Amino acid sequence: MAAGKFIVFEGIDGAGKTTQMKLLAVALEKRGTPVLCTREPGGTALGDRLRALLLDPACRDITRPAEAFLYAADRAQHVTEKILPALQRGETVLCDRFIYSTLAYQGGGRGLDREFLTKLNELATGGLAPDLVILLDLPAEEGMRRVAGNRSPDRLEGEKSDFFRQVRRGYLAQAESQPKLFKVIQAGAGVEAVHRSVLASLESLASVASVSKDKFFPG
Numbered sequence: 001m002a003a004g005k006f007i008v009f010e011g012i013d014g015a016g017k018t019t020q021m022k023l024l025a026v027a028l029e030k031r032g033t034p035v036l037c038t039r040e041p042g043g044t045a046l047g048d049r050l051r052a053l054l055l056d057p058a059c060r061d062i063t064r065p066a067e068a069f070l071y072a073a074d075r076a077q078h079v080t081e082k083i084l085p086a087l088q089r090g091e092t093v094l095c096d097r098f099i100y101s102t103l104a105y106q107g108g109g110r111g112l113d114r115e116f117l118t119k120l121n122e123l124a125t126g127g128l129a130p131d132l133v134i135l136l137d138l139p140a141e142e143g144m145r146r147v148a149g150n151r152s153p154d155r156l157e158g159e160k161s162d163f164f165r166q167v168r169r170g171y172l173a174q175a176e177s178q179p180k181l182f183k184v185i186q187a188g189a190g191v192e193a194v195h196r197s198v199l200a201s202l203e204s205l206a207s208v209a210s211v212s213k214d215k216f217f218p219g
């Protein structure tokens with residue numbers, strides 16, 4: 001059975017990852033591509049419990065390395081239990097955040113050593129890498145404004161805007177150093193315009209390239 005494609009959505013909080021991942025899933029399914037949508041942290045029973053801990057404002061004393069280990073534990077379980085089996089079944093996996101979040105948040109934002117984080121990521125993933133990373137790029141203030149309208153801030157969203165500016169820089173540096181893997185999309189545009197850009201970014205992926213952006217937003 002042919003292996004499915006692995007597509008990761010990345011970006012700061014409020015960039016629109018969840019919105020765009022769902023739109024892409026619908027678009028692919030309409031074309032007959034089997035899709036699994038998942039996210040980090042979360043995606044497994046263990047991951048859901050780790051997610052609750054990681055986002056709990058009461059857990060503000062988690063140390064920086066402990067935080068990195070918790071995200072890695074979530075990822076190790078997620079890759080083995082959910083992502084790899086789906087890829088082996090031939091499904092296209094759409095994942096809201098992956099190793100690049102660790103490099104951007106724990107590296108760029110928290111200042112942890114990049115080599116340490118890269119090793120941790122390798123350990124957690126067993127070397128699994130996506131076919132495409134869609135980076136939805138947005139100024140930190142705009143992302144914070146979007147999520148502020150929705151709910152009270154979780155543990156990380158309580159961070160200052162400077163933190164999210166560093167995270168954004170962390171993402172852009174990764175995209176610059178891996179231009180074949182990353183597609184950077186300006187996420188400040190409207191939902192439909194961003195979706196069109198997401199569809200266009202799939203052109204490099206052979207098995208999902210038949211998705212026509214005109215089909216979903218005619219005219």
Ligand code: Z5A
Nearest residue numbers: 013014015016017018019071101102105146156157190191
């Ligand atoms: N984290 C980490 O530090 N290290 C790691 O390794 C990993 C994660 C894996 C996960 O929380 C947290 O964990 C996250 C990083 C950290 N930091 N925090 N906090 P999460 O999963 O709850 O947070 P998130 O992934 O950032 O989700 P989010 O805040 O919901 O953002 P989003 O998925 O990118 O956006 P959205 O839900 O699609 O849209 C947000 C709002 O904007 C919503 O009202 C939309 O209707 C609106 N929206 C979306 N698109 C648009 C456009 N184009 N225009 C206008 N409005 C829009």
